[in-house]
Amino acid sequence: MTDHDPSSEEPITTDGAAGEDYVTAADRTLRATYEEPMSLAEYVDRALEEPAIAAHAAKYLVSAIESGGTRTVIEEGEEKERYRFFDDPHNDGEHAILGNTELLNAFVDDLRSIAARRGKEEKIIWFAGPTATGKSELKRCLINGLREYSKTDSGRRYTVEWNVAGAGDGPGLTYGDEYQDDEDDWYQSPVQSHPLSVFPPEIRAEIVAAINDRRDDHIPVVAEGRLDPFCREAYEFLEDRYRREGVDDRFSAVTDPRHLRVKNYVVDVGRGIGVLHSEDSGSPKERLVGSWMAGMLRELESRGRKNPQAFSYDGVLSQGNGLLTIVEDAAQHADLLRKLLNVPDEGSVKLDKGIGMDVDTQLMIISNPDLEAQLNQHAERNGEDPLKALKRRLDRREFRYLTNLSLEAELIRRELTNETAIWRAESAAELETKIREPLTVDVRDEHRVKTVELAPHTVSAAALYSVVTRLDDDLPAGLDLVDKALLFDQGYLQRGDERVEGDEFDFDDGADGEAGIPVTYTRDVLADLFYADRDRHHPDLAVEDVVLPQDVLDAMAEGLADAPVFSADERGEFESRVVTVKNEVFDRQEEDVLDAMMRDKRVDEDTVAEYVEHVYAWATDEQVANDRGERVDPDPLKMKIFETEHLGRFDPESYDGNEPSPAVREFRTENIITALNRHAWHSRDEEFRASDVALTEIPVIDSVLGSYDWDDVRRTFEDFDPRQWDDPPSGTETARCKEETIDNMIDLFGYTEASAELTSRHVMSQVSYQWSRRG
Numbered sequence: 001m002t003d004h005d006p007s008s009e010e011p012i013t014t015d016g017a018a019g020e021d022y023v024t025a026a027d028r029t030l031r032a033t034y035e036e037p038m039s040l041a042e043y044v045d046r047a048l049e050e051p052a053i054a055a056h057a058a059k060y061l062v063s064a065i066e067s068g069g070t071r072t073v074i075e076e077g078e079e080k081e082r083y084r085f086f087d088d089p090h091n092d093g094e095h096a097i098l099g100n101t102e103l104l105n106a107f108v109d110d111l112r113s114i115a116a117r118r119g120k121e122e123k124i125i126w127f128a129g130p131t132a133t134g135k136s137e138l139k140r141c142l143i144n145g146l147r148e149y150s151k152t153d154s155g156r157r158y159t160v161e162w163n164v165a166g167a168g169d170g171p172g173l174t175y176g177d178e179y180q181d182d183e184d185d186w187y188q189s190p191v192q193s194h195p196l197s198v199f200p201p202e203i204r205a206e207i208v209a210a211i212n213d214r215r216d217d218h219i220p221v222v223a224e225g226r227l228d229p230f231c232r233e234a235y236e237f238l239e240d241r242y243r244r245e246g247v248d249d250r251f252s253a254v255t256d257p258r259h260l261r262v263k264n265y266v267v268d269v270g271r272g273i274g275v276l277h278s279e280d281s282g283s284p285k286e287r288l289v290g291s292w293m294a295g296m297l298r299e300l301e302s303r304g305r306k307n308p309q310a311f312s313y314d315g316v317l318s319q320g321n322g323l324l325t326i327v328e329d330a331a332q333h334a335d336l337l338r339k340l341l342n343v344p345d346e347g348s349v350k351l352d353k354g355i356g357m358d359v360d361t362q363l364m365i366i367s368n369p370d371l372e373a374q375l376n377q378h379a380e381r382n383g384e385d386p387l388k389a390l391k392r393r394l395d396r397r398e399f400r401y402l403t404n405l406s407l408e409a410e411l412i413r414r415e416l417t418n419e420t421a422i423w424r425a426e427s428a429a430e431l432e433t434k435i436r437e438p439l440t441v442d443v444r445d446e447h448r449v450k451t452v453e454l455a456p457h458t459v460s461a462a463a464l465y466s467v468v469t470r471l472d473d474d475l476p477a478g479l480d481l482v483d484k485a486l487l488f489d490q491g492y493l494q495r496g497d498e499r500v501e502g503d504e505f506d507f508d509d510g511a512d513g514e515a516g517i518p519v520t521y522t523r524d525v526l527a528d529l530f531y532a533d534r535d536r537h538h539p540d541l542a543v544e545d546v547v548l549p550q551d552v553l554d555a556m557a558e559g560l561a562d563a564p565v566f567s568a569d570e571r572g573e574f575e576s577r578v579v580t581v582k583n584e585v586f587d588r589q590e591e592d593v594l595d596a597m598m599r600d601k602r603v604d605e606d607t608v609a610e611y612v613e614h615v616y617a618w619a620t621d622e623q624v625a626n627d628r629g630e631r632v633d634p635d636p637l638k639m640k641i642f643e644t645e646h647l648g649r650f651d652p653e654s655y656d657g658n659e660p661s662p663a664v665r666e667f668r669t670e671n672i673i674t675a676l677n678r679h680a681w682h683s684r685d686e687e688f689r690a691s692d693v694a695l696t697e698i699p700v701i702d703s704v705l706g707s708y709d710w711d712d713v714r715r716t717f718e719d720f721d722p723r724q725w726d727d728p729p730s731g732t733e734t735a736r737c738k739e740e741t742i743d744n745m746i747d748l749f750g751y752t753e754a755s756a757e758l759t760s761r762h763v764m765s766q767v768s769y770q771w772s773r774r775g
Contacts, residue, residue: 077502129399274320400513470516
C-alpha cells in the first residue's frame with residue numbers, strides 16, 4: 001500500500017453548484033480515510049501481508065515519525081539530520097518544533113529501544129525544561145502527526161467491535177442461523193484493543209511469530225495483552241451461550257462476522273492518545289483509568305459482580321491504550337507518577353479489585369522545572385529516598401531555548417503572525433535573506449486599524465539578542481557572544497579574509513539554552529511597540545508605524561527591570577549583553593546603506609574575474625587561459641587601476657610606475673592567491689580559468705572584492721556630506737546621492753520609503769561624527 005496523497009485527487013471546481021463540489025471532495029477524503037470493517041480472519045491475512053498494521057504502540061510511534069523521512073539542519077554549528085515529522089507537515093507547520101533536534105533524535109532512539117525490547121521498556125519518558133521551549137508544541141505535533149498518519153494506508157490502526165444481539169433466545173439467534181444485522185447493535189472496544197488479543201495466548205504467539213518472519217524492519221511486532229474488560233464481557237457472554245447450545249467450534253462461533261469484526265479507526269485524543277491536562281481533576285483512579293457509573297450499577301449485574309459495561313473508560317491510560325499517554329504539566333499530577341511505576345513493564349492496571357486491564361501505551365510526561373524540585377525533596381535521605389524508584393524509571397530529556405539565530409527569528413515571526421511554513425533555505429544567502437527581511441503586522445488601536453512595519457533587521461535583532469542571553473560566556477580569545485551566536489547558526493565564522501569552521505571551536509559546557517530571554521517576553525515587547533507613538537521622535541515624517549531594530553533592543557533591555565520572570569542577577573547579565581548586539585545590528589544596517597549608495601559603482605563579475613586572472617598570472621610568472629580559452633599575460637596597469645579605483649586598498653604612491661610596492665605584493669599573495677587556493681583550488685583543471693571558480697560564492701573573495709567602506713564613498717562622491725543627510729540642500733551631490741540610496745534600499749532590501757529614511761538617518765548620524773576626522 002502507499003500513503004494517501006490528497007494532491008493526486010481531482011481538484012475542486014467552483015463552477016455551478018460549489019457546495020456540492022465541496023461535499024463531494026469531503027466524501028473522497030472520508031473514503032480514503034476509512035475502510036469497510038473486515039473479519040478477524042481477513043485481518044490476520046492482511047497482517048501477514050503487511051506486518052506494520054499489527055504494530056504495538058512504541059513500534060507504531062517509530063513508524064509514524066520515520067514515515068516523513070529526514071532533512072539536514074545546522075544547530076549549534078553542526079549539521080544534523082532532523083525528522084520531518086517534527087515539522088508538523090500535516091498541519092502546514094502550525095505546531096512545528098523549532099530546534100532541539102538532538103533531543104528529538106534521542107527521543108526516537110529511546111522509542112526504538114523500547115519498541116525492540118532492548119532494556120528501556122520500563123522507562124517513562126520525561127520532557128522537562130523552562131516555559132516557551134517547545135514542550136507543548138511537541139504534544140500538539142505528536143497528536144497531529146499520529147492522527148494524520150493513521151489516515152494513510154501505511155498507518156492504518158485497527159481494533160475490534162462486538163455485536164451480541166444475535167446470541168440469545170428466540171428465532172435467528174442460534175449460531176448458524178440467518179441473522180439480520182443492525183448497526184446500532186455494534187459496540188467498539190472502548191480502549192482500542194488489539195485485534196490479535198482475541199486469540200488464545202498460544203495461538204496468538206504463533207500468529208505473531210509468522211508476522212515477524214515477514215516483517216521488513218528491525219523491530220518485531222509484540223502483541224501480549226489480553227482483551228479489555230468490556231470486550232472480555234462480550235466474548236465470555238457469547239462463549240457461554242454457544243457452550244450451552246453445544247456448539248463445538250465455539251471460537252469460530254464467537255468470532256463469526258455477525259458478532260466480531262475488525263475496524264480501522266483514526267487516532268485522536270481519547271482514541272489511542274490519552275492526554276491528562278493540568279486542569280483535570282478527580283481521584284487518582286479516575287484520572288488514570290476512569291470511573292464506575294453508580295447509576296448503571298443499580299441496573300446492570302453480571303454473574304454477581306460489577307459489569308465492565310458500566311465502567312467509564314475516560315481515564316488517561318484507557319484513552320491512550322494502543323499508542324500514547326501524555327501527562328502534561330506533570331507537577332500538577334505528581335501524586336499519579338508513583339502509581340504509574342509498573343505500567344510500562346507490567347502492561348497492566350487495575351480498574352477495580354476484581355477487574356484488571358492490560359494496556360499497551362507509551363508513557364510520556366511533560367513538566368516545567370518545578371517537578372524536579374518535588375522529586376528531589378527527599379534527596380538528602382540517599383538510599384531511603386521514597387521517590388528513588390520513580391526517579392529511576394524516568395528517562396529525562398531537557399528542552400532548551402533556541403540557540404540558532406535563524407530559528408529564533410522564525411519563531412518570533414510565528415508568534416507575531418499566522419506564518420506557519422517551515423523555513424527551508426537552499427543556501428546560507430537565502431537563509432540570511434529570510435532572517436533580515438521586514439515584517440508588516442496589522443494592529444487595531446482605539447480609532448483605526450494600522451499597519452506596522454518592522455524594518456529590515458528588526459526581527460533578527462530581537463532574535464539575536466534573545467539568543468545571546470542564552471549562551472554561556474565560555475569564549476576563546478578573540479570571540480564575543482555575537483560571534484558564538486553566528487557560529488551556531490551558520491556553522492562557520494567569517495573573519496575578514498578568513499573563514500573559520502565550527503569544528504575549530506570547542507564549547508563543551510553544555511549549558512547553552514538552559515536560561516535566557518524567552519520568546520514570549522520578546523513577543524510581548526514587540527506587541528507593546530506596535531502601539532507606541534514614535535512620531536514624536538521624527539515630527540517631519542509620517543513614520544509612527546515603523547519599528548526599527550534599535551527600538552526593539554532598547555525596549556527589550558529597558559523592560560527587563562519590570563519583568564517578574566527574571567532574577568536580579570539575570571537582569572544585570574542580560575542588560576550587559578545588549579551592546580554587542582547593537583553593534584552587530586548597526587553594522588548590518590551600515591552595510592545596507594553602503595551597498596545602496598555604491599550600487600551603480602559595484603564592480604561587475606567579469607572585471608573581478610579578469611583581475612584575478614592577471615594576479616594569478618603575475619604570481620606564477622606565466623600565461624594563463626581565461627574563460628574564453630585565450631592566453632592572458634599579467635597587465636600591471638590593469639591590476640593597479642583595479643586596486644586603486646575599485647578596491648581602494650592603495651593609492652598611486654604605492655606603485656613605482658606600475659610596479660607594486662612590497663605592501664601591494666603581499667596583499668596580492670596573501671589576500672587573493674592564498675584565499676583562492678584555500679577555497680577553490682581543488683575545483684580547477686590544469687589550466688586555471690576564472691570560469692572554473694564561482695568567485696562571488698567564495699567567502700573570502702567576496703569579502704575582499706565585494707564590500708565597501710566610507711573611504712570608497714568619499715572617493716566616489718567628492719562633495720558628499722553625511723551631516724546634511726536629514727535635509728540635504730537641493731541640487732547638491734548629497735541630495736542626489738540620498739535619493740538614489742533610498743530608492744536602492746527599497747529595491748534591493750525590501751525597505752519602505754519611511755524605514756529606508758529612518759535607517760539611513762540612523763547610520764548617517766553615527767558616520768557624521770567621524771567624517772571630518774577621516775580627512
